[in-house]
Amino acid sequence: MNMRHHLWISGILTFLLFSPAPGLVRSVPGASPMTEDDLQAQTKAVSQTLRCAVCQSESVWESGAELAVQMREIIRERLIKGETPDEIRAYFVSRYGDFILLKPRTFGLNWLLWAGPFVMLLIGMILLALNIRKWTVLTAASPSPAESPEISEEERRRIEQEIHSFKN
Amino acid sequence: MKNEKGMVRGWHILLLAGISGLLFLFYQGLWGNPSYIPPVLVGTPAPRFEAPDLYKGVPVTLDQFKGKVVVLNFWASWCQECKLEHESLLALNRQYGQNPGFVMLGVNYQDKESLAKEYLNTFGNNFQHIIDLNGRISIDYGVYGVPETFVIDQSGVIRHKEIGPIIGETYDRFTHRILEPLLINQPVSP
Missing domain, CATH: 1.20.5 (Single alpha-helices involved in coiled-coils or other helix-helix interfaces)
Structure with a gap:
C-alpha cells in the first residue's frame, strides 16, 4: 500500500467520522441528532405559531407567500443550528414585534386579553351572588299574608270603591 | 345592611x-390604522448584511458605510407604490448625494434581477442597489411590504422607519425632520 492509498483511506475515514448518519440532520456539538421527520415536525410546529406578515390571518406554515416560504427556511436553518422554538420566535418578535405571533403573549396590556373575560365573569358572579343574597334576605324579612296586620276601615272602603269602579 | x-x-x-x-x-x-404595525427596530443597531450589487455583483456590506447616514430603501419592480416614490428617491439623492456623510442604498426585494434592472432603466437611477437574494435582509429588518425605508445614523443605529412611499408632505417631513438633523448630528423628531 503506497502513500496515495493511505491518503485515500484516511480521507474516507475522516469523511465517515464527521459526516452525519443518514437521515440525521443536526450536527451541533452536544445536541441530540434530529431526523428529517423531527425537523419537519418542529418547523411545522414553530411556523404554525407565527403569522404570515403579508397574508390575511394565515400562519407561516399555511401560507404560500414568498415571505412565508423564506421564514420557514429560516426556522428550519435555526432549528438545525440548535436553537429552541422559543429562541426562534424571539428572533421574529425582535424583527416584527408581537404582531408576528398568532397567539399574543401574556405581558403588559396583553394580559387584559387573556384575563379580561375571566375577571368580568368573576365580577358578574360576585354581583349575582350579592343580589341573590339581598333578594333572599328581603323575601325572608317581608311578612307573610297571615302575619300581615288588619287593614283599616278606610282602606277597606277604598279597595271596595276601586273594585266597584273597575267593574263598572 | x-x-x-x-x-x-x-x-x-x-x-x-x-x-x-x-x-x-x-x-x-x-x-x-389596522394595518399599522409599530416598528420595533427603531433605536436598535441596524442588522448587518452582505449582499451583491445589482449591477456589478460585488458584495456590499452595511459596515462599509459606517460613519455615514444611510437611507436604506426596500423596493421591487412589481410594486406600484415604489413607482410612485421613485422620482422622490432620485430627488433625495440629488439633494443630499453630494454630502460625503450621506449614502442611499436600494434593496431589491422578492424580485427578478432582470426585471429590477429593466425597472431602473425605465424610471432612472442615481444610487446603488443590492439584491436581497433569499429575503434574509428584509426579514432581518422586519420588512413586510414595499416600499419601506430605514434611516441609519452614523453609529449604525436605526433612527427612523418610513412605511409607504416618500412623497409630498412625507418627503418634506422625511428630509427636514429626520435627514437634515441627522446630517448635522442633531436629534431627530419623527
Whole structure:
C-alpha cells in the first residue's frame, strides 16, 4: 500500500467520522441528532405559531407567500443550528414585534386579553351572588299574608270603591 | 345592611369603570390604522448584511458605510407604490448625494434581477442597489411590504422607519425632520 492509498483511506475515514448518519440532520456539538421527520415536525410546529406578515390571518406554515416560504427556511436553518422554538420566535418578535405571533403573549396590556373575560365573569358572579343574597334576605324579612296586620276601615272602603269602579 | 349596600355600589362602580376602560380600548382600536404595525427596530443597531450589487455583483456590506447616514430603501419592480416614490428617491439623492456623510442604498426585494434592472432603466437611477437574494435582509429588518425605508445614523443605529412611499408632505417631513438633523448630528423628531 503506497502513500496515495493511505491518503485515500484516511480521507474516507475522516469523511465517515464527521459526516452525519443518514437521515440525521443536526450536527451541533452536544445536541441530540434530529431526523428529517423531527425537523419537519418542529418547523411545522414553530411556523404554525407565527403569522404570515403579508397574508390575511394565515400562519407561516399555511401560507404560500414568498415571505412565508423564506421564514420557514429560516426556522428550519435555526432549528438545525440548535436553537429552541422559543429562541426562534424571539428572533421574529425582535424583527416584527408581537404582531408576528398568532397567539399574543401574556405581558403588559396583553394580559387584559387573556384575563379580561375571566375577571368580568368573576365580577358578574360576585354581583349575582350579592343580589341573590339581598333578594333572599328581603323575601325572608317581608311578612307573610297571615302575619300581615288588619287593614283599616278606610282602606277597606277604598279597595271596595276601586273594585266597584273597575267593574263598572 | 348599610355596609352591604355600600359594597354593591362599590362593585357597580368597579364594573362601570371596567366597561368604560374596555370601551376606551375598543374606541382606540377602531379608530387606529389596522394595518399599522409599530416598528420595533427603531433605536436598535441596524442588522448587518452582505449582499451583491445589482449591477456589478460585488458584495456590499452595511459596515462599509459606517460613519455615514444611510437611507436604506426596500423596493421591487412589481410594486406600484415604489413607482410612485421613485422620482422622490432620485430627488433625495440629488439633494443630499453630494454630502460625503450621506449614502442611499436600494434593496431589491422578492424580485427578478432582470426585471429590477429593466425597472431602473425605465424610471432612472442615481444610487446603488443590492439584491436581497433569499429575503434574509428584509426579514432581518422586519420588512413586510414595499416600499419601506430605514434611516441609519452614523453609529449604525436605526433612527427612523418610513412605511409607504416618500412623497409630498412625507418627503418634506422625511428630509427636514429626520435627514437634515441627522446630517448635522442633531436629534431627530419623527
